[in-house]
Amino acid sequence: MQRVYGVAIKKGGQGKSTTVTTLARLCALYGARVLMVDLAQPGSVSTAMRDSWPTSNHGGLSELLEPFTQLQPHDLPHPDDVLAGLEALHLPVPLIAKPSWSGGMMHLLPYDEGLGAITRHLQSPFIIDGILRSMDSAFDLILVDFPAEDGILLDNALVATDRILVPFIAEASSLEGIDATLRLLRRGREANARATLGGIVLTHCEPRNKRIGDIVNTLMHSGEVEGEDIKERMFPFAIRQSDFYDHAFRYGEPVWERTQDQRVWSGYVLLAEWLLADAGLERFIANRRHAALLDDDTRVMDTAAVAAGTGTGEARLHDFRTVHYPALTANP
Ligand SMILES: Nc1ncnc2c1ncn2[C@@H]1O[C@H](COP(=O)(O)OP(=O)(O)OP(=O)(O)O)[C@@H](O)[C@H]1O
Numbered sequence: 001m002q003r004v005y006g007v008a009i010k011k012g013g014q015g016k017s018t019t020v021t022t023l024a025r026l027c028a029l030y031g032a033r034v035l036m037v038d039l040a041q042p043g044s045v046s047t048a049m050r051d052s053w054p055t056s057n058h059g060g061l062s063e064l065l066e067p068f069t070q071l072q073p074h075d076l077p078h079p080d081d082v083l084a085g086l087e088a089l090h091l092p093v094p095l096i097a098k099p100s101w102s103g104g105m106m107h108l109l110p111y112d113e114g115l116g117a118i119t120r121h122l123q124s125p126f127i128i129d130g131i132l133r134s135m136d137s138a139f140d141l142i143l144v145d146f147p148a149e150d151g152i153l154l155d156n157a158l159v160a161t162d163r164i165l166v167p168f169i170a171e172a173s174s175l176e177g178i179d180a181t182l183r184l185l186r187r188g189r190e191a192n193a194r195a196t197l198g199g200i201v202l203t204h205c206e207p208r209n210k211r212i213g214d215i216v217n218t219l220m221h222s223g224e225v226e227g228e229d230i231k232e233r234m235f236p237f238a239i240r241q242s243d244f245y246d247h248a249f250r251y252g253e254p255v256w257e258r259t260q261d262q263r264v265w266s267g268y269v270l271l272a273e274w275l276l277a278d279a280g281l282e283r284f285i286a287n288r289r290h291a292a293l294l295d296d297d298t299r300v301m302d303t304a305a306v307a308a309g310t311g312t313g314e315a316r317l318h319d320f321r322t323v324h325y326p327a328l329t330a331n332p
């Protein structure tokens, strides 16, 4: 079963960290136990969760990794050593639960400043995988914010991941980022990594911007890239462009605390439900509540309509679900 989801694109600023934190927050609202792993400089996932940050002391990921710098390239960390390290450093950090999560929870392996220096000494690509495996029964879902740079930390992230989600902004330069990410995935497969492509999701989508439609159209017609059928792998919904994402990041809060306009995060609700279903956690989907419970009339960006440049590029949530996700249509 899929449990570890990596959010990755080999191009900066495409909404990776926003995708990790928004999905984690939503999945916790549905009642899932979620772990976030922040491997991306400068630790935006950790910063974006300030509203739930506990006052208790804890160590950093770099301290957890430090003893494993001794391991040779083919070595796996011993589970007892991993558990001892986690316990000594009070990791992962339990985020302060909100009443709206009702049963869900979020933990975080936070980014820290020492990570860059430590990873220069890591030799084994199996360490993060070993760490996540040692927490096997504690979490329903694990979301990893992938490092941007090539190197042993990226190799570790890839080895630990079941599925990759690729967020992108519709700009010509992002297409190269998608290609490079799919190349990375293919190289991983050739080296026996188990990670597969979960899907490609358009972010920062602005319905009035015709240029976006052109680029999405180009992407949809690019056929097979590195063994992936791009059109098949594009999510049918997109994430709307909204300045409230920046506000939310600045305040360390979820975007729905900054605006009541459900269109802003409706794409992420659909992505969270796709994720829960893909991870075999369909049972949670019936628990739509708080920000995850949207009005049927809420608009959602429709990737195919954006690409076609027809109308507003939007659809009614209920109609969209009926067409694309009939199994997920019923609200409880
Ligand atoms: N849908 C959106 N609409 C508008 N702004 C957004 C949206 N999603 C994210 N942002 C903003 O865009 C910027 C980049 O997003 P984010 O930090 O999530 O990207 P990233 O891929 O993690 O970037 P980096 O490569 O720097 O790690 C941030 O300022 C964020 O607040």
Ligand SMILES: [Mg+2]
Binding pocket: 016, 017, 018, 040, 041, 044, 045, 145
């Ligand atoms: Mg980031």
